[in-house]
Amino acid sequence: MHYGKVSKAVFIDRPNRVKNTGRCRELLIPGAEVWLAGSDNPARKTAYDLIAGRKPSGLLVNIDSQAPNAVAREWLDAQGFDRIRPEFRYGRSRLDFMMERGDERFLMEVKGCTLERDGIGYFPDAPTQRGAKHLRELAKAEGYQAVLLFVIQMDGITEVRGNRDTDPAFCQALEEAKGAGVKVIFLPCHVEPDGLSFAANEKTPRL
Numbered sequence: 001m002h003y004g005k006v007s008k009a010v011f012i013d014r015p016n017r018v019k020n021t022g023r024c025r026e027l028l029i030p031g032a033e034v035w036l037a038g039s040d041n042p043a044r045k046t047a048y049d050l051i052a053g054r055k056p057s058g059l060l061v062n063i064d065s066q067a068p069n070a071v072a073r074e075w076l077d078a079q080g081f082d083r084i085r086p087e088f089r090y091g092r093s094r095l096d097f098m099m100e101r102g103d104e105r106f107l108m109e110v111k112g113c114t115l116e117r118d119g120i121g122y123f124p125d126a127p128t129q130r131g132a133k134h135l136r137e138l139a140k141a142e143g144y145q146a147v148l149l150f151v152i153q154m155d156g157i158t159e160v161r162g163n164r165d166t167d168p169a170f171c172q173a174l175e176e177a178k179g180a181g182v183k184v185i186f187l188p189c190h191v192e193p194d195g196l197s198f199a200a201n202e203k204t205p206r207l
Contacts, residue, residue: 001070002195005038027053035193061114061154062196068112068151075198093137108147109134113160121152121160124167132173139180146182158188
């Protein structure tokens with residue numbers, strides 16, 4: 001996915017969450033390099049969206065909460081599914097995607113990973129009751145292959161672990177989902193100030 005009207009800026013303060021992922025405390029520090037995408041919508045409260053930031057280590061991280069689903073859709077489109085339905089109602093939740101290929105049916109929830117420590121991705125970076133709820137729905141899915149996709153919103157990271165210090169309940173739900181047969185996939189990505197794309201090569205995971 002790509003953005004239009006991207007501008008470089010310096011981070012000063014974050015008075016509200018807007019549409020960005022989690023807390024991003026290790027990214028959004030005064031003086032940090034950040035990138036903004038302009039909007040033409042006159043009804044908006046702000047003229048820009050905060051879409052990326054650079055860590056003190058130099059790592060560029062996409063922090064747009066809408067980017068993971070957009071990249072996930074591009075990844076799914078490249079795999080020859082007969083049908084892809086976003087925002088699919090299942091049980092008491094609305095899951096990100098339902099896919100069909102021949103007689104196979106899949107349910108998939110997408111999570112974006114923006115937190116990195118020592119070369120490993122962690123999720124979440126803020127407590128998420130909704131995330132645990134979706135995992136429980138996936139764990140009891142019948143007639144579907146259940147999938148949790150971590151879209152890694154930074155380069156060089158190939159693994160995501162549960163962030164137990166921040167959200168032990170989510171981590172417990174993750175382990176229970178794995179035990180119930182939910183397939184966990186890590187999708188490595190390449191980040192530019194104006195876009196996020198999955199790394200398309202022989203190592204790219206498939207369903």
